[in-house]
Amino acid sequence: MSNASSAGVHRRSLDDAPVRVVSARANLRTRLRNLWSRRELLTSLIFSDIRIKYKNSALGIFWSMLSPALTLGIYDLVFSVITKNGYPDFALYLFSGLVVWNMFQNAVNMATGVIVDRAGLVKKVSFPREILALANVGAAVVYFVIQLGVLVLFMLALGRSPAWGFIWILPISFITLYLLTASVAIVMSAVTVYLRDMKHLMEVLLQLWFWLSPVVYSYQHTIAQRLHAHGLTWMYFLNPITPIIITFQRIFYVKTNVVSTNVGHPMLNILPQWTMSTFFYMNISLLAIMVVIFLLALTLFGRLEGNFESEL
Amino acid sequence: MTTVIEVQNISKNFKIHHERNQSLKERLLHPRSGSTEIFPALSDISFKVSSNETVGILGHNGSGKSTLLKCICGVLQPTSGQIRLRGNLAALLELGAGFQTELSGRDNVFLYGAMLGLSKKNVEAIFDDIVAFSEIEQFIDTQVKFYSSGMYVRLAFAVAVNVDPDILVVDEVLAVGDERFQAKCIDRIRTFQEEGRSILLVTHQADQVRALCDRAIVLDGGLMVANGPVQESLRIFREHLLEDAAELDRTGARAEISIDSVTTPSGSFDVKSGSGIHFDVNLTSHGAYSGNFMMELFTRSGLLVSRSDAQGSPVNLKPGPNSVGVDLAQIPLLDGVYDVNVGIVDHHGTVMAWREQAASIQVSYNGREGGIVELGASITQQ
Numbered sequence: 001m002s003n004a005s006s007a008g009v010h011r012r013s014l015d016d017a018p019v020r021v022v023s024a025r026a027n028l029r030t031r032l033r034n035l036w037s038r039r040e041l042l043t044s045l046i047f048s049d050i051r052i053k054y055k056n057s058a059l060g061i062f063w064s065m066l067s068p069a070l071t072l073g074i075y076d077l078v079f080s081v082i083t084k085n086g087y088p089d090f091a092l093y094l095f096s097g098l099v100v101w102n103m104f105q106n107a108v109n110m111a112t113g114v115i116v117d118r119a120g121l122v123k124k125v126s127f128p129r130e131i132l133a134l135a136n137v138g139a140a141v142v143y144f145v146i147q148l149g150v151l152v153l154f155m156l157a158l159g160r161s162p163a164w165g166f167i168w169i170l171p172i173s174f175i176t177l178y179l180l181t182a183s184v185a186i187v188m189s190a191v192t193v194y195l196r197d198m199k200h201l202m203e204v205l206l207q208l209w210f211w212l213s214p215v216v217y218s219y220q221h222t223i224a225q226r227l228h229a230h231g232l233t234w235m236y237f238l239n240p241i242t243p244i245i246i247t248f249q250r251i252f253y254v255k256t257n258v259v260s261t262n263v264g265h266p267m268l269n270i271l272p273q274w275t276m277s278t279f280f281y282m283n284i285s286l287l288a289i290m291v292v293i294f295l296l297a298l299t300l301f302g303r304l305e306g307n308f309e310s311e312l
Numbered sequence: 313m314t315t316v317i318e319v320q321n322i323s324k325n326f327k328i329h330h331e332r333n334q335s336l337k338e339r340l341l342h343p344r345s346g347s348t349e350i351f352p353a354l355s356d357i358s359f360k361v362s363s364n365e366t367v368g369i370l371g372h373n374g375s376g377k378s379t380l381l382k383c384i385c386g387v388l389q390p391t392s393g394q395i396r397l398r399g400n401l402a403a404l405l406e407l408g409a410g411f412q413t414e415l416s417g418r419d420n421v422f423l424y425g426a427m428l429g430l431s432k433k434n435v436e437a438i439f440d441d442i443v444a445f446s447e448i449e450q451f452i453d454t455q456v457k458f459y460s461s462g463m464y465v466r467l468a469f470a471v472a473v474n475v476d477p478d479i480l481v482v483d484e485v486l487a488v489g490d491e492r493f494q495a496k497c498i499d500r501i502r503t504f505q506e507e508g509r510s511i512l513l514v515t516h517q518a519d520q521v522r523a524l525c526d527r528a529i530v531l532d533g534g535l536m537v538a539n540g541p542v543q544e545s546l547r548i549f550r551e552h553l554l555e556d557a558a559e560l561d562r563t564g565a566r567a568e569i570s571i572d573s574v575t576t577p578s579g580s581f582d583v584k585s586g587s588g589i590h591f592d593v594n595l596t597s598h599g600a601y602s603g604n605f606m607m608e609l610f611t612r613s614g615l616l617v618s619r620s621d622a623q624g625s626p627v628n629l630k631p632g633p634n635s636v637g638v639d640l641a642q643i644p645l646l647d648g649v650y651d652v653n654v655g656i657v658d659h660h661g662t663v664m665a666w667r668e669q670a671a672s673i674q675v676s677y678n679g680r681e682g683g684i685v686e687l688g689a690s691i692t693q694q
Contacts, residue, residue, distance in 0.1 A: 022386045023394035044426040052414040055455075125410045125427050126386035126403070197337070306389045309382070310326050 024306070031298055034128045041127060045135035050142060064143045065150065068102050075216050086260035087218065087270060089253075095154060096252035097215035097245045099147045104181050104241060105206055107140035111185035112192050113199045119312040129308065130301050133189040137182045151252060163254045166247075166276060172283045173247045179290035180240050183297035190304040193311050213241050214249075218270045220256075240290070243282050246272065250279065314398060316479055316510045317361040317384065321393035324354040324379055353379040354390070354534045363399075363478070366501075366511040368521035368542070370549045371531035377514050380531065381483055384512065399478025402428055404469065413457035417448065417467055420456055424471045438474045445496075446470035466493060473500050480504055483514045498524075518546050522614025542614065543651070547668035568598035569629065569656060569665040583643055585677035585686060593636045593654050595665070597629040601656075603664050605636055608653040609673075611684060617650060627656070644686045647677045 026034070035042075054060040072094055080090040087093055111133040115122055118132055155162065192198040217223075219242070227233045236242065249271055250256075256271040274282075328349045354376045361367050371377040382388040384395055385403040410427045411420050421442055425435035443449055446467045448459075456464065473480070482501070501524060504511055513524060521528050521542055528545035530538035530552065538548040576591045583589045593605075605627045609617040627636055638654075650673045655666035679686060 020386075020397040021394055022383060022390065022397070024389055024392055038426075038429070040431050041426040041429075044423050044432075048412055048415060048419060048423050051419070052412060055414050121410055122387075124387060127427055127429075307327065309388050310328075 026302060028295060028299055028302075031128065031130075031302055035130065035134075038128055038131060042131050042134055042138060045131065046138035046142065049135055049139050053139075061146070064146065068098060068147060072098060079216055084262055085217075086262035086266075086268060088258050088261050089158060089160070092154065092158060092160065093218075093249060093253045093270070094216060095151050096249045097213075099144060099151055100177060100241065100245050100248050101210060101213060101215050102147060103140045103144040103177065104184075105210070106143060107137040107181045107185050108188060108202065108206065110136035110139065112188045112202045115189045115193050115308065116196065116199075116312065122308055123312060129305050130186050130189075130298065133185040134182060137178070137185050140181065141178065155252065160254070163251050166251050166279060169247060169276075169279050169283055170251055172280075172287055173244050176283060176287045176290050177241070177244050179287070179294045180244070183290070183294045186297045186301050190301045190308075193304070193308055209239070209241075212236075212239050213245055215245060218268075219246065220272050221268055221270050224272070240286060243286055247279055247283060250274075313362040313364065315360050316363050316398045317512070318396040319357055319359050319380075319384070319393075320395070322354055322357045322380070322383055322390045322395060323352065323392045324376075324383060324388065325391045326351045326353050352534050354383070354531075356393070357531075357536050358393075359529060359536065359539050361479075361510050361512065363510050364508040365527065366505055366513065366525045368525035368528040368545075369512065369514045369531065370516065370518070370521060370528055370545065372516055372553060374533075375531040376534040377531050378483065379534075381481060381512070381514050385481055397479065400429060400475075401479040401481060402472045402475050402477035403481040404472050404483060411456050411464070411468065414455060416455055417452040417459070421452075421467070421471055424468070425475065428472070428475050430475055434475075438476070442467075442470045442474045445474060462493075469497060473497075473504075477509065479510045479512065481512045481514075518549065519614070519616065521546065522610070543669060550666050550668045553663070569601065570596050571654060571656075571665050571667040571670060572596055572633075574652065574654065574667075574671040581671055582674045582676065585645060585647070585675050585679070586642060588639065588641045589643060589673065590637065590639050591652075591671065593638060593670070595629065595634045595636065595656075597631060597634055599631055600629065601658075601664065602626045602628045603656040603658045606655050606657050607638060610651045610653070612649050612651070615684070617645070617684065621657075626659070629656075643673075643675060644688075645675045645677070646679075646681060646684055646686060647675060648684065649674050 021030075050061065054063060057063060072091060075094055076091045079085050079094075080087065114132045114136055115129060122129060122132075188198060188202060219236070223236070224233070227236050253271065256269065256273045258268050258270050260266050260268050328351050357380060369377050369380065379388065381403075383390045384397070385401065410424045412423060415423065421439060422432060422435050426432070443452055446463075446469070448463050448467060451459065451463065456467075459467070480501070501511060501513075505524075511524075513520065515521060525542055527540065528538070528542045528549075529536060530545050530549045532552045537552060538545040572594045574591055574593050576589065581589070581591075603626055605622040606619065607621070608619045611617060627634075651669045652671040652673060653666070653668050654670045656664045658664050677686070681687070681689070
């Protein structure tokens with residue numbers, strides 16, 4: 001790099017260089033533009049986070065599979081073998097819901113403390129702070145993709161195929177899941193700066209949230225009628241992750257009515273018998289809501305970020 | 313000349329919690345306990361920096377200079393006002409703050425580059441320069457946690473100065489590293505100056521400002537008290553230091569001594585090189601004090617030529633007007649104007665009275681030597 005030539009280029013380019021403004025509050029459009037312009041930082045952070053996590057371990061990223069595999073095994077043992085819920089291929093049913101839940105839980109768990117943990121960075125280097133939370137979500141997406149791959153292998157081993165007719169809804173559902181996860185992660189990362197207890201509270205809340213979502217049990221089979229009788233179905237569906245989980249189960253578990261493996265072999269209505277258009281409209285309207293929530297989350301983050309320096 | 317930094321009416325207030333209630337339980341049980349106080353760290357600061365300019369920001373600890381710098385770098389949001397920046401900015405704040413100790417030096421260069429806003433391709437292009445500058449080729453694939461602190465700082469500095477910034481912000485980092493590396497850093501800053509980049513140098517070392525800056529801004533208690541030529545700003549900086557010292561002073565001596573003027577018997581400060589000069593420093597004291605008299609001599613480009621004192625024998629000031637005589641028997645200096653600073657320092661070394669640029673001596677020289685001092689060299693062949 002010759003100094004003389006770089007200096008020449010340097011002087012010429014400065015007059016029409018873009019002007020950056022640092023002010024008390026950036027509007028939403030500026031925030032989104034800043035985020036977009038730093039997308040390379042986001043990818044670097046995602047992969048450096050993953051690399052750091054498994055840096056000195058021999059099995060590396062396979063550890064990210066161990067915990068979900070164990071969860072899957074335990075739930076399968078408890079609900080299918082011990083308490084005999086009678087769902088055929090229960091492991092597949094569990095797996096289709098767990099990929100969704102794991103991504104959400106992973107991202108939120110990691111992101112909740114991320115700004116507090118990286119205080120040194122936040123106080124010294126300038127970049128859009130929400131990128132730290134988004135990098136955690138990105139890492140969770142990577143694990144999600146790996147688990148999805150394992151899910152596909154699992155289906156091949158069982159000789160099952162997905163609901164091909166529904167599979168085009170999967171991207172919509174995934175983007176919805178991403179926006180939901182990112183919104184919660186962004187808000188929690190900022191709130192934890194002010195209320196350090198959030199990290200512990202969130203662990204408890206996530207457990208509760210898990211059991212409010214139809215991952216290990218079937219919404220349709222176990223509680224749909226009871227909720228309907230009390231007119232509380234809408235309340236159950238306030239949980240935005242539920243429609244996403246049901247969509248994934250519909251796509252990967254496929255069957256809505258199955259023959260129970262228990263004595264007498266009664267028919268089980270395991271998944272809602274909604275039509276394709278019902279699934280489409282449910283997912284697309286949820287996506288619209290999540291876009292709004294994501295923008296609200298960014299706005300809230302912007303409000304909270306102003307005082308990070310004095311709180312960290 | 314393009315304006316690259318435009319600071320418009322920046323204010324920054326900090327909330328000071330007198331009792332920190334950061335747990336949810338505390339907040340729920342005692343929502344009103346603990347008071348918060350608003351502390352204005354910066355009040356209504358405005359200035360501009362053009363391309364091709366090196367500006368020093370001076371201020372003692374707590375004057376708000378770091379806060380101002382963090383606002384300019386975008387680490388902190390100002391409470392009101394805005395800063396407009398043109399071109400990309402590299403900050404040498406806390407070096408290596410962006411490093412992940414678990415990753416190798418190589419990975420960290422890429423990560424830090426991304427944090428400073430560079431694409432992967434850009435970092436690849438300058439990667440070799442960075443490694444060469446940092447002088448740690450051997451260890452570039454070692455995890456950063458095994459680096460010595462010197463290697464750590466060198467690598468961080470190398471990344472920051474090689475990212476081709478339009479604006480370089482330097483915050484007292486020149487105090488790190490060994491002397492050779494410091495010289496290398498200063499050298500790099502001078503190259504930047506020649507290339508017409510803007511540099512913002514934050515320090516409380518007046519010497520560095522004299523040596524590097526075209527202009528200086530002085531902050532005191534969050535207010536901008538000077539923005540102008542280096543000499544003038546340094547004078548104001550010293551005066552504010554004195555005022556602050558006076559507030560802490562129990563004996564009240566500092567407020568009571570003032571240096572009124574410096575005079576010569578002939579009234580002229582012109583002197584021939586090699587001859588001497590005598591001048592009188594006229595002071596007014598409001599009490600009887602004893603302290604050490606000090607004198608500094610600077611070139612116009614800010615180089616300290618000499619600092620001397622009364623060699624252990626204190627001057628005893630009586631109430632009323634006093635006069636201290638300074639006799640420079642022989643001035644071996646070459647052509648030029650030299651500024652004289654005079655002051656009185658107590659036995660702890662704290663300044664009781666100070667006057668920056670109290671006089672200027674004009675030295676004329678008609679010999680053959682160049683530089684600032686005549687050594688009287690004679691060259692013979694043997």
